[in-house]
Amino acid sequence: MQIDVFIPCFIDQFYPETAESFVNLLEKVGCDVKYNPKQTCCGQPAFNSGYWNEARTVATKFLDDFELANVVVAPSASCTGFIRNYYHKLFEDDEELLRKTNKTRKKVFEFTDFLVNHLKVTELGATFNHKVTFHDSCAGLREYGIKEEPRKLLSMVKGLELIEMEALETCCGFGGTFAAKFHNISTAMTEQKVEHALKTGAEYIVSTEASCLMNMDAYIKKQKLPIKTIHLVDVLASRG
Structure with missing residues (x-):
């Protein structure tokens, strides 16, 4: 194709x-x-x-x-x-x-x-030996309508343990220009999202949205927190 x-x-x-x-x-x-x-x-x-x-x-x-x-x-x-x-x-x-x-x-x-x-593919031969939690972006859930698809792909990754966070459907606080126009509200939302991720004991927050990941990663690095962010694509491309 x-x-x-x-x-x-x-x-x-x-x-x-x-x-x-x-x-x-x-x-x-x-x-x-x-x-x-x-x-x-x-x-x-x-x-x-x-x-x-x-x-x-x-x-x-x-x-x-x-x-x-x-x-x-x-x-x-x-x-x-x-x-x-x-x-x-x-x-x-x-x-x-x-x-x-x-x-x-x-x-x-x-x-x-x-x-x-569409391709009916879930196995990509990936290996990712880490505990992860998944962030559902607002756009993924509400605009496009994906939820199970990323999880099906993660379930086939060797060595990966997916631990769902509480309030997993809440926003990370990015929202495009929302993060710039309403900085204090956005930061509070990001803090809450990252805290929920930390409670799972996961080493990584995975998402399909680079913008969400960039937003959370900035907060994580500023606060020097023990968790990282990674795009789902990069997990699926991992071999170790």
């Missing part, structure tokens, strides 16, 4: 090794991976901040960049959920772009959904 990959801004700028692992995993399960170097952003940051005109410009570019793709997969439910659920709001007054949107929405997938539900 030939697929195009979309690499979200956070991963492109801060976690390029995760992008490499993402591509390697897709190739491992037999995908013919194509990367369009012209790709940029899905437009979500501008949209969430109320800059809809700017969001339309970026979203239009995304539609153009992936117009010829058969399938588009990204290691983020936030980006894919935004494309699926909000692009039609941006282009509801433009018949041509709305047509492109409706076509594109059907071929955009989050990584774990694509693996588990």
